[in-house]
Amino acid sequence: MEEVLKIVQDETLTYHQQLLALAKVAENLDHTIQLSDEVIQAKKDGVICDMGEGNLPYRPRYIIPDYQLFMEKGSKFLELEPPKDLWEACNNLLIMYRHVPSITSFPVYLGNLDTLLEPFVEKMDLVEAKKCLRLFLLNIDRTLTDSFVHADIGPKDTKTGRLILELTEEMQLAIPNLTLKYDPELTSDEFAQLCAVCMMKTAKPSFANHRMFVSEWQEDYAIASCYNGLRIAGGGYTLQRLRLYEMSTKANSIDEFLNKTLPYYCDLMWNLMNDRICFIVEKSSFFKSNFLVTEGFLKQENFTGMFGLVGLAECCNHLLGIQDPKKGFGNNKEADELGVKIIQTIEDFVNSKEAKYCESTNNRYRLHAQVGLDSDGRENSPGCRIPVGCEPEMAKQIAHSTLFHKYFPTGIGDIFKYEETWLKTPMALVDIIKGALAQGMRYYSGYLASNDVVRVTGYLVKKSELAKLDAHKQSLNNVSVFGKGARDYSNALDRRVHESTCQ
Amino acid sequence: MLLTAESMKAPVNKIISFSNVDGPGNRTSIFFQGCPFKCWYCHNPETIHRCNNCGACLETCPASALSMIDGKVVWDKEKCVDCDTCIHTCKFMASPKIEELEVAEVIERIMPNRPFIRGITVSGGECMLHAEFLKELFREVKKMGLTCLIDSNGSIDFSKHEELMELCDGVMLDVKAYDPVFHEALCAHSNHRTLNNLHYLLSINKLLEVRTVILPNYPEENLQTVTHVSEIILDKCDYKLLKYRPFGVREEALDKMGRIIASDEECKRLREIAISKGAIRTIIV
Numbered sequence: 001m002e003e004v005l006k007i008v009q010d011e012t013l014t015y016h017q018q019l020l021a022l023a024k025v026a027e028n029l030d031h032t033i034q035l036s037d038e039v040i041q042a043k044k045d046g047v048i049c050d051m052g053e054g055n056l057p058y059r060p061r062y063i064i065p066d067y068q069l070f071m072e073k074g075s076k077f078l079e080l081e082p083p084k085d086l087w088e089a090c091n092n093l094l095i096m097y098r099h100v101p102s103i104t105s106f107p108v109y110l111g112n113l114d115t116l117l118e119p120f121v122e123k124m125d126l127v128e129a130k131k132c133l134r135l136f137l138l139n140i141d142r143t144l145t146d147s148f149v150h151a152d153i154g155p156k157d158t159k160t161g162r163l164i165l166e167l168t169e170e171m172q173l174a175i176p177n178l179t180l181k182y183d184p185e186l187t188s189d190e191f192a193q194l195c196a197v198c199m200m201k202t203a204k205p206s207f208a209n210h211r212m213f214v215s216e217w218q219e220d221y222a223i224a225s226c227y228n229g230l231r232i233a234g235g236g237y238t239l240q241r242l243r244l245y246e247m248s249t250k251a252n253s254i255d256e257f258l259n260k261t262l263p264y265y266c267d268l269m270w271n272l273m274n275d276r277i278c279f280i281v282e283k284s285s286f287f288k289s290n291f292l293v294t295e296g297f298l299k300q301e302n303f304t305g306m307f308g309l310v311g312l313a314e315c316c317n318h319l320l321g322i323q324d325p326k327k328g329f330g331n332n333k334e335a336d337e338l339g340v341k342i343i344q345t346i347e348d349f350v351n352s353k354e355a356k357y358c359e360s361t362n363n364r365y366r367l368h369a370q371v372g373l374d375s376d377g378r379e380n381s382p383g384c385r386i387p388v389g390c391e392p393e394m395a396k397q398i399a400h401s402t403l404f405h406k407y408f409p410t411g412i413g414d415i416f417k418y419e420e421t422w423l424k425t426p427m428a429l430v431d432i433i434k435g436a437l438a439q440g441m442r443y444y445s446g447y448l449a450s451n452d453v454v455r456v457t458g459y460l461v462k463k464s465e466l467a468k469l470d471a472h473k474q475s476l477n478n479v480s481v482f483g484k485g486a487r488d489y490s491n492a493l494d495r496r497v498h499e500s501t502c503q
Numbered sequence: 504m505l506l507t508a509e510s511m512k513a514p515v516n517k518i519i520s521f522s523n524v525d526g527p528g529n530r531t532s533i534f535f536q537g538c539p540f541k542c543w544y545c546h547n548p549e550t551i552h553r554c555n556n557c558g559a560c561l562e563t564c565p566a567s568a569l570s571m572i573d574g575k576v577v578w579d580k581e582k583c584v585d586c587d588t589c590i591h592t593c594k595f596m597a598s599p600k601i602e603e604l605e606v607a608e609v610i611e612r613i614m615p616n617r618p619f620i621r622g623i624t625v626s627g628g629e630c631m632l633h634a635e636f637l638k639e640l641f642r643e644v645k646k647m648g649l650t651c652l653i654d655s656n657g658s659i660d661f662s663k664h665e666e667l668m669e670l671c672d673g674v675m676l677d678v679k680a681y682d683p684v685f686h687e688a689l690c691a692h693s694n695h696r697t698l699n700n701l702h703y704l705l706s707i708n709k710l711l712e713v714r715t716v717i718l719p720n721y722p723e724e725n726l727q728t729v730t731h732v733s734e735i736i737l738d739k740c741d742y743k744l745l746k747y748r749p750f751g752v753r754e755e756a757l758d759k760m761g762r763i764i765a766s767d768e769e770c771k772r773l774r775e776i777a778i779s780k781g782a783i784r785t786i787i788v
């Protein structure tokens with residue numbers, strides 16, 4: 001067991017990171033879920049990737065508890081009464097978070113924090129409320145040490161929302177990731193501007209297209225992990241992904257790709273997902289005995305399967321024989337049209353297959369534009385994104401995003417990097433975001449080029465933490481190591497800087 | 504004007520899709536070619552004159568994007584790599600990269616930006632040289648539900664363009680100097696019209712902001728300009744004091760204008776003075 005020893009001796013891993021790595025080794029010793037030879041080959045070829053989920057899922061990948069219910073009735077299992085003030089509410093939540101599993105064992109969703117806490121903040125002196133929230137956020141940053149930990153605010157302007165923004169700026173923490181559910185009719189311009197300033201300075205919150213999400217999920221949706229749309233009191237069982245660049249190398253022509261290669265691998269991956277989901281629901285203990293389920297914080301029927309993909313850009317460029325990525329996908333009409341065709345084909349496929357245990361999503365899996373793993377290198381750009389460094393001017397980049405965003409209810413997003421002057425004119429940025437969302441963009445993220453906290457592909461890291469890893473020191477944040485990989489192997493931090501004016 | 508709206512054209516130096524520095528919110532900025540002033544500190548001297556087709560820049564273009572056809576310089580936008588070598592070559596404060604555009608063509612360029620902007624800003628050069636064109640342009644832009652701002656040095660009489668003023672949502676006016684002699688020296692042009700325009704625009708309620716560049720080598724002139732402008736505009740519009748920056752200023756002007764940025768202390772002092780004179784909406788940029 002060389003692997004086990006390696007983990008135990010790795011000086012860059014914290015104790016918890018070692019523990020998780022060791023658990024993964026153990027999980028992978030089991031082969032109850034049998035893989036077909038075709039799937040094994042597809043994984044070996046790098047066409048299908050299981051996102052490190054392990055052989056034997058003992059909990060859904062992403063869990064979105066109904067924290068509102070938890071606020072209202074407390075928990076028998078945790079022996080917690082419903083909170084009476086902000087201190088109790090924050091304390092209850094912090095306790096709860098430690099009991100919400102996920103693929104990384106850290107909770108990927110912390111709740112719509114402003115609406116959850118507003119009733120308590122309203123009853124309290126603002127200075128004390130801010131102190132309480134400061135400790136709450138500090139606790140989260142130091143104990144839930146994983147940038148996929150995600151909280152939501154909005155769409156309405158609240159005292160709590162404003163305090164969270166103030167603290168986010170003051171504290172400059174990478175955790176939690178934060179989303180504003182933005183609807184120009186429900187969110188005031190003033191609040192949107194505050195969020196825009198905070199986003200420029202700290203890389204969060206991102207702006208989620210509230211209307212679009214509501215149209216697909218109804219009101220009770222959450223944004224979790226990177227930018228994943230999921231249902232509250234539910235979540236995502238599993239996320240598997242197609243690596244489209246590798247897939248494109250298996251076809252000799254566009255026709256062959258669309259009519260043979262793509263359907264073949266889609267089918268393989270769909271079946272793999274089905275096997276895993278059936279195992280979680282039918283054989284693992286999770287939906288039978290976990291208190292989140294038995295106390296009603298989760299309902300099995302609110303979960304869905306996330307059908308993921310990466311590398312559309314490189315796939316299209318390869319199929320069209322385009323060598324220079326600057327002249328390809330994102331800057332080339334033919335490549336973009338092929339991209340839409342591919343995604344449409346995948347969507348049609350997924351919609352044609354009735355999926356078990358996905359009652360709340362019409363018994364279908366939902367598409368997810370995966371942001372990439374540190375190990376992907378430059379061969380597979382995140383989801384449907386334009387390769388880093390090849391981004392056209394902002395208006396065109398947005399227009400390009402809108403071609404694809406509607407296909408991905410379980411998440412897709414684009415990131416923009418700005419130079420300083422935008423900070424002086426947050427309303428100009430809000431104008432752009434409003435336009436982008438109205439045009440059909442789902443999720444908009446941005447940050448200033450000069451920040452310490454920066455967005456890598458979907459998650460946040462501190463450049464200063466990456467420097468620690470460079471010096472072979474431990475980083476408390478679980479994902480700093482992904483950020484390092486993404487920076488070193490995919491040049492993920494070299495995205496185009498949008499100037500105060502762009503043609 | 505003999506030309507009809509359909510065939511009217513104007514020389515456009517550049518169109519910037521998104522700009523956050525040309526008025527409130529995000530805007531599309533349209534820069535017209537040609538300017539009656541010739542300010543020492545001009546940062547875009549290539550916008551001052553129309554090209555005289557001397558042909559010098561043809562030689563230096565690395566992308567063969569320039570050619571001479573029937574005695575006129577023709578620019579091939581597709582071939583151009585935007586290196587600006589031609590602009591540095593040109594001794595006439597001109598650019599070969601000018602497009603003669605019709606109103607409809609400018610509208611076509613604005614259209615894709617429409618969801619993301621709240622309006623357009625016309626600038627230059629001096630855009631008011633093309634006031635008739637602007638009138639037609641604004642009429643169309645208004646139909647798109649966008650606002651129209653003018654960025655001007657005030658060298659053209661606004662009061663002669665009432666219709667345009669009605670269509671326009673506001674003017675951002677440069678007052679470069681108050682003293683006529685210094686203005687003449689600085690801009691090779693009188694400031695008489697600019698000051699008349701300042702009063703006129705205030706009277707019709709179309710003055711959005713006034714801007715004055717604070718020069719490191721001319722403290723007295725700075726003081727005089729800021730004092731008078733403040734007394735005129737009071738709290739009726741924004742007053743932006745722009746710090747002089749030497750970047751992009753042409754070499755022969757640098758000796759006069761200085762190679763340093765105007766100091767923070769000087770700008771802050773002038774801001775205090777402006778506020779004490781009643782221009783409470785004064786900021787330093």
Ligand code: SF4
Nearest residue numbers: 554555558560593599
């Ligand atoms: S742009 Fe200048 S250098 Fe080129 S032809 Fe015109 S005047 Fe001559």
Ligand code: SF4
Nearest residue numbers: 564583584586587589
């Ligand atoms: S900027 Fe001028 S010199 Fe450079 S390629 Fe374009 S036309 Fe030629």
